[in-house]
Amino acid sequence: MIKLNYKSVLSVVAGSMLIASCGTERSPITGWAYNDPQNGGFEKVPYEEQETGPGLVLIEGGTFTFGRTEQDVTYDWNNVPRRVTVSSFYMDETEVSNFSYLEYLYWTNRVFGPSYPEVYLKALPDTLVWREKLAYNEPYVEYYLRHPAYRDYPVVGVNWLQANDFCSWRTDRVNEFILIREGLLEHVPTATETDYFSTESYLAGKWGGQLKQKLPSFDDQAPERDVRMEDGIFLPKYRLPTEAEWEFASYGLIGNTIGERITDRRIYPWNGHGVRNPEEKYIGQIMANFVRGNGDYMGVAGWLNDNADVTAPVYSYWPNDYGLYHMAGNVSEWVLDVYRPLTSEDADEFRPFRGNVFQTQQRDSTDGTILVNDNVPIYQKFKHSVSKPVGTNGSNVGTAEEIVEDSILVSIPGRVMWRDVSINYASDNLDERRNYKSADYIGEKDGDVNSSIYFDQGEDAYDTKAGKLMYEYAKTSLVNDVAHVYKGGSWRDRAYWLNPGTRRFLDQRQSFAYLGFRCAMTRVGSPAGLGGK
Numbered sequence: 225m226i227k228l229n230y231k232s233v234l235s236v237v238a239g240s241m242l243i244a245s246c247g248t249e250r251s252p253i254t255g256w257a258y259n260d261p262q263n264g265g266f267e268k269v270p271y272e273e274q275e276t277g278p279g280l281v282l283i284e285g286g287t288f289t290f291g292r293t294e295q296d297v298t299y300d301w302n303n304v305p306r307r308v309t310v311s312s313f314y315m316d317e318t319e320v321s322n323f324s325y326l327e328y329l330y331w332t333n334r335v336f337g338p339s340y341p342e343v344y345l346k347a348l349p350d351t352l353v354w355r356e357k358l359a360y361n362e363p364y365v366e367y368y369l370r371h372p373a374y375r376d377y378p379v380v381g382v383n384w385l386q387a388n389d390f391c392s393w394r395t396d397r398v399n400e401f402i403l404i405r406e407g408l409l410e411h412v413p414t415a416t417e418t419d420y421f422s423t424e425s426y427l428a429g430k431w432g433g434q435l436k437q438k439l440p441s442f443d444d445q446a447p448e449r450d451v452r453m454e455d456g457i458f459l460p461k462y463r464l465p466t467e468a469e470w471e472f473a474s475y476g477l478i479g480n481t482i483g484e485r486i487t488d489r490r491i492y493p494w495n496g497h498g499v500r501n502p503e504e505k506y507i508g509q510i511m512a513n514f515v516r517g518n519g520d521y522m523g524v525a526g527w528l529n530d531n532a533d534v535t536a537p538v539y540s541y542w543p544n545d546y547g548l549y550h551m552a553g554n555v556s557e558w559v560l561d562v563y564r565p566l567t568s569e570d571a572d573e574f575r576p577f578r579g580n581v582f583q584t585q586q587r588d589s590t591d592g593t594i595l596v597n598d599n600v601p602i603y604q605k606f607k608h609s610v611s612k613p614v615g616t617n618g619s620n621v622g623t624a625e626e627i628v629e630d631s632i633l634v635s636i637p638g639r640v641m642w643r644d645v646s647i648n649y650a651s652d653n654l655d656e657r658r659n660y661k662s663a664d665y666i667g668e669k670d671g672d673v674n675s676s677i678y679f680d681q682g683e684d685a686y687d688t689k690a691g692k693l694m695y696e697y698a699k700t701s702l703v704n705d706v707a708h709v710y711k712g713g714s715w716r717d718r719a720y721w722l723n724p725g726t727r728r729f730l731d732q733r734q735s736f737a738y739l740g741f742r743c744a745m746t747r748v749g750s751p752a753g754l755g756g757k
Contacts, residue, residue, distance in 0.1 A: 259442050266442075272754065277745055283314065283472070285312040285472070286472075289305050290468055291306055291568045291725050303568055303725055310468050312747040313747045314744060314747060319549075319741065320743065321377060321379060323376065324379070329347055335420050340601055340637065342601060349369060351381055353380060378740040379740055380738065385733065387558050388463070388464060402458070419432040423461075427452070428594035429593075430593075462743045465744035466576070467560070467567075471711065475493060479544075493544040493551045493552050499719050512541055512552040517718075530553075535555060555738055556712045557710060559709050581665070583663065585641070596638065597638070597640075598637055601636050602641075604632050645662070647661075671703075707729045708731075709727050710728055712726075714738035
């Protein structure tokens, strides 16, 4: 349940209008009164702080050592330690469960299924990830996602693109609930693809529905108005955490700090060098769901060491000092970053992240209004390389790289349309900018044309979208611009991967039976909140 930080938007605004009649706060810049209809009605709404969205925990930010804290047994040298700072943010208390994902699938099928079934089909997890060539896992294929016995277990088989779509859906449903809770929006149980609530479309003035009641306005020319970003009613977007955020939250160093001194450097999300609980009450019990040794996934009958053959319920074992469950073990988790081996060296020391592709909302060329896709789903074609078997007379004698064309559903009806910033648009003002000059900075310092051994062949030779050059995709590496990082150990991993500093990567269109995700949200305003230091 969302914590209520204000009783009612209507009563707050009405109260502000009453105060306006008997003297209000004045601008320190101009001296004019705020919330005064006599001078135009510029508003200053009452605001305390960001409320905590459903399922989230506040992660108070700070500085920490980002990267390797254990020996590099894989010799990848892809997580060189470096001190960075992470801002405060929110993160899900647990991994997203099967039941939560089924809620998303149910809503998507109700709204888009009759007219655009491809939107629902795109959201379905790949349950075939459970199959192994020499193991009998068919029961998981059939039952794991939908059987109620597994509804509190983490969802798997979800690729990076699907995880991001889930975050977008969750943003809209939470903000829709807030409007209903505050008496501004009529609950409509039969929403369709033409009138379902979209936060971005609503703020752009292009939402197909209508508010039950608008907010009173101080502007005498418009006595009522819609909700605006300036009201602080809508929550920021749910999203995947960045790699630095996930790693910082996993360590939970807030419980290991005296003043500004961190008392113990952690290898895992708990103190000590072992994987068993040292407390007398639980002494010897395994702290997370992982593989203890060869062929030992859950221990001996009568004394199951982690009580989980595959995944475990999302609320199991002990949370870390932030109150987060399964930041080691159970399932690995997608993060927002594009993978590069040297990101920890190259990225900024404040809020480090690799994956920026700067975009702006598409606007009508005649009146400048924001465009919303109100017709059919929009697909984007792209080229990528794949390795295909080659041989004669049905015998596989090797593989050959082939460039193929694929497509991704990038926009569904009712969503605001976005485009990459470009020098071709004067409104983007790239010529006068000093902080960025183009849209795509995924390969900055590690993957761009200047860092390639083929730099003398020009831009035509550099095309990671087609899987070419730099890392010689599918020949010597699987690194390209659609390879994203996933963090943490899983039920299929040894203890080494329980270390938050370890990192792996996977193509954004692929998934595993041991890979899930959890959502995060940006914290706006004070890092610690009103109750903080």
